Amino acid sequence: xxxxxxxxxxxxxxxxxxxxxxxxxxxxxxxxxxxxxxxxxxxxxxxxxxxxxxxxxxxxxxxxxxxxxxxxxxxxxxxxxxxxxxxxxxxxxxxxxxxxxxxxxxxxxxxxxxxxxxxxxxxxxxxxxxxxxxxxxxxxxxxxxxxxxxxxxxxxxxxxxxxxxxxxxxxxxxxxxxxxxxxxxxxxxxxxxxxxxxxxxxxxxxxxxxxxxxxxxxxxxxxxxxxxxxxxxxxxxxxxxxxxxxxxxxxxxxxxxxxxxxxxxxxxxxxxxxxx
Amino acid sequence: xxxxxxxxxxxxxxxxxxxxxxxxxxxxxxxxxxxxxxxxxxxxxxxxxxxxxxxxxxxxxxxxxxxxxxxxxxxxxxxxxxxxxxxxxxxxxxxxxxxxxxxxxxxxxxxxxxxxxxxxxxxxxxxxxxxxxxxxxxxxxxxxxxxxxxxxxxxxxxxxxxxxxxxxxxxxxxxxxxxxxxxxxxxxxxxxxxxxxxxxxxxxxxxxxxxxxxxxxxxxxxxxxxxxxxxxxxxxxxxxxxxxxxxxxxxxxxxxxxxxxxxxxxxxxxxxxxxx
Numbered sequence: 348x349x350x351x352x353x354x355x356x357x358x359x360x361x362x363x364x365x366x367x368x369x370x371x372x373x374x375x376x377x378x379x380x381x382x383x384x385x386x387x388x389x390x391x392x393x394x395x396x397x398x399x400x401x402x403x404x405x406x407x408x409x410x411x412x413x414x415x416x417x418x419x420x421x422x423x424x425x426x427x428x429x430x431x432x433x434x435x436x437x438x439x440x441x442x443x444x445x446x447x448x449x450x451x452x453x454x455x456x457x458x459x460x461x462x463x464x465x466x467x468x469x470x471x472x473x474x475x476x477x478x479x480x481x482x483x484x485x486x487x488x489x490x491x492x493x494x495x496x497x498x499x500x501x502x503x504x505x506x507x508x509x510x511x512x513x514x515x516x517x518x519x520x521x522x523x524x525x526x527x528x529x530x531x532x533x534x535x536x537x538x539x540x541x542x543x544x545x546x547x548x549x550x551x552x553x554x555x556x557x558x559x560x561x562x563x564x565x566x567x568x569x570x571x572x573x574x575x576x577x578x579x580x581x582x583x584x585x586x587x588x589x590x591x592x593x594x595x596x597x598x599x600x601x602x603x604x605x606x607x608x609x610x611x612x613x614x615x616x617x618x619x620x621x622x623x
Numbered sequence: 624x625x626x627x628x629x630x631x632x633x634x635x636x637x638x639x640x641x642x643x644x645x646x647x648x649x650x651x652x653x654x655x656x657x658x659x660x661x662x663x664x665x666x667x668x669x670x671x672x673x674x675x676x677x678x679x680x681x682x683x684x685x686x687x688x689x690x691x692x693x694x695x696x697x698x699x700x701x702x703x704x705x706x707x708x709x710x711x712x713x714x715x716x717x718x719x720x721x722x723x724x725x726x727x728x729x730x731x732x733x734x735x736x737x738x739x740x741x742x743x744x745x746x747x748x749x750x751x752x753x754x755x756x757x758x759x760x761x762x763x764x765x766x767x768x769x770x771x772x773x774x775x776x777x778x779x780x781x782x783x784x785x786x787x788x789x790x791x792x793x794x795x796x797x798x799x800x801x802x803x804x805x806x807x808x809x810x811x812x813x814x815x816x817x818x819x820x821x822x823x824x825x826x827x828x829x830x831x832x833x834x835x836x837x838x839x840x841x842x843x844x845x846x847x848x849x850x851x852x853x854x855x856x857x858x859x860x861x862x863x864x865x866x867x868x869x870x871x872x873x874x875x876x877x878x879x880x881x882x883x884x885x886x887x888x889x890x891x892x893x894x895x896x897x898x899x
Contacts, residue, residue: 392795398788424793466809509805510813512674517700522669525798526805529785533742537786575893577886589882597873606865610853617851617894 372476373483374531376402376524377441379499380490384412388421389521391429397528398538403433403441410434421521438487438499446482447472450503451523452495459497462506465530473534486527491520555598564604564611565591571611574618647811648752648830649759652678652800653717655775656766660688664697665797667705673804674814679709679717686710697797714763714775715835722758722831722874723748726779727799728771729792734864735773736871738782741806745783749810758830762803767796777864778834780871829876836880840887841867847887850894 376394381387381404394402404412412418413429422429435441442448449468450460475481487503489495500506509518509526518526532538556564569587572578578586599607652670657663657680670678680688688694689705698705711717718724725744726736751757763779765771776782785794785802794802808814832840845863848854854862875883 389795389798392793393798395791396787396794396798398790421795423795424791510809511672513814514674515671515700517668518672519665519668519697519699519797521795522665522672522798522801525801529802533786538789572886572889575889577889586882589879593873593875593879597869599869603865603869606862610848613848613851613853614890614893617890 372479372481373401373444374399375445375483375485376528377405377438377485377487379405379438379487379495380408381520382408382491384409384415385417385421386491386520387412388418388429390524391422391432392425393521393525394528395425395428397532399528400428400431403435405435405438405441407434442485444483445485447484448503449484449486450495450500450506451486451488451527452500452506452508459500460503460505462508465507465509465527468505468507469530469534476535488520488524554600556601556604560601560604561594564594564607567608567611571614574615648755648757649677649720650675650807651721651759651761653681653714653761653763655681655714655763655771656684657796658684658767660685660691661693661697662767662796663688664694664705666800667698667708668701669797669801670804671701671704673808675804676704676707679711681711681714681717683710715838718761718834720759720833721761722833723760724779724834725760725762726771726776726782727762727764727785727803728776728782729784734861734868735776736779736781738784741783741785741803744781745806745810752811755830758833764796764800777867829878831874832877832880836877837870840880840883841870843884843887847890850891
């Protein structure tokens with residue numbers, strides 16, 4: 348069974364389709380002047396696991412960043428998405444077809460757009476993306492060292508601020524992309540309307556045993572506990588009520604009741620065998 | 624103005640307090656057999672930005688992982704949290720004081736706990752953490768290469784499955800930790816202290832027993848069931864996993880574990896008395 352993560356050292360897997368899972372307004376991720384090739388590779392992987400593959404790098408520090416070993420290694424099985432990155436000279440070139448711009452930054456700026464937490468903002472934006480009324484949506488990320496320039500923030504519709512600890516808000520670039528991509532994907536409805544909906548899913552299990560079955564189980568155990576001298580019928584204390592409360596929380600199935608009665612029977616047999 | 628992210632190459636900033644922002648049940652992150660020192664450093668940073676600092680490494684591939692250059696570099700300003708990692712030889716040692724275990728894995732397993740998406744599950748768990756009725760909460764992450772072992776998943780209350788693209792679900796380890804830490808922090812109310820007032824208050828009940836206490840209870844009952852001939856060690860079938868699943872649902876308190884161990888001891892005594 349495949350683990351949820353795999354080794355960063357593994358060789359790249361063959362290209363697979365990473366087209367967006369459902370038709371919505373295009374989504375683009377834009378890294379402005381990224382300085383670490385490893386981060387660029389990690390961003391490719393972060394996008395691919397969330398089903399995005401449209402992205403651009405504005406003036407990366409390394410012009411050959413898509414071929415650098417650190418990028419390839421951290422991209423792992425997302426080398427195909429890594430190679431799809433467009434490298435451009437200006438933010439303007441990265442924004443063709445994009446109507447709605449989301450900056451990511453720590454703090455609000457004078458004259459800047461409103462600051463919002465990603466979750467409520469993206470949940471409100473997603474219906475417009477589905478309708479096509481938002482136009483293309485881009486998420487902009489500044490350089491590792493300096494964040495976003497004021498003039499880049501000023502042209503955005505919103506400044507998304509990921510909640511972080513007051514004492515330390517220094518998110519890694521790929522981690523920030525991972526969180527935004529995840530929030531946007533969930534806001535768009537996730538990957539599988541049947542499998543990703545809210546309710547936790549259990550492997551189908553038997554229904555809980557009914558009340559008479561639980562009474563029968565408790566009676567059987569009362570007998571077993573008396574047989575081994577653990578329960579004194581003259582001074583039962585709260586033992587049986589406490590066991591009942593535990594069983595009510597556990598909600599055993601009929602087959603689990605069957606097992607527990609089998610244990611009670613075996614206990615009685617073992618104790619009575621001794622007396623014979 | 625500080626950018627939201629900073630350079631991974633920068634020297635570590637001086638230690639700052641990373642105590643959890645509000646008093647809740649303890650939260651611990653556990654990495655089982657992590658193989659990449661860089662990932663371990665990135666996890667320290669992912670935890671610190673979300674205000675967590677209690678974590679453990681079970682049998683890391685590099686015993687000196689906390690001192691390795693890749694770990695220090697990727698930890699960036701979170702070297703203090705990196706150094707706080709406890710390195711232990713077994714998962715058991717990592718779980719003292721922990722009652723609620725969340726596995727992270729791609730797929731459900733036979734006899735495994737229910738699978739859930741992180742957001743709804745953690746939003747439902749958080750009020751219990753605030754009340755103190757959940758006991759300590761741990762999030763378990765398997766190795767980069769192999770994910771989690773079945774027997775480690777089996778002892779968990781839930782298997783959290785982060786939504787990922789159908790064609791590529793290979794989250795990097797630190798990215799997975801980042802997403803879970805973020806979801807859990809938001810479920811706990813984020814960093815806004817005003818949200819403290821929103822936490823529901825109820826009469827406290829005894830917290831559930833911790834994971835080592837449940838392991839001890841199951842081991843004691845295994846011995847008892849073998850003594851009375853109900854469990855054949857040569858053909859144990861699924862009896863112990865089924866009892867474990869029942870116990871995970873019941874979430875017994877420490878005093879209930881005490882009672883159930885008392886029953887196991889009385890069963891063994893009764894059976895051995897017979898043989899004398």
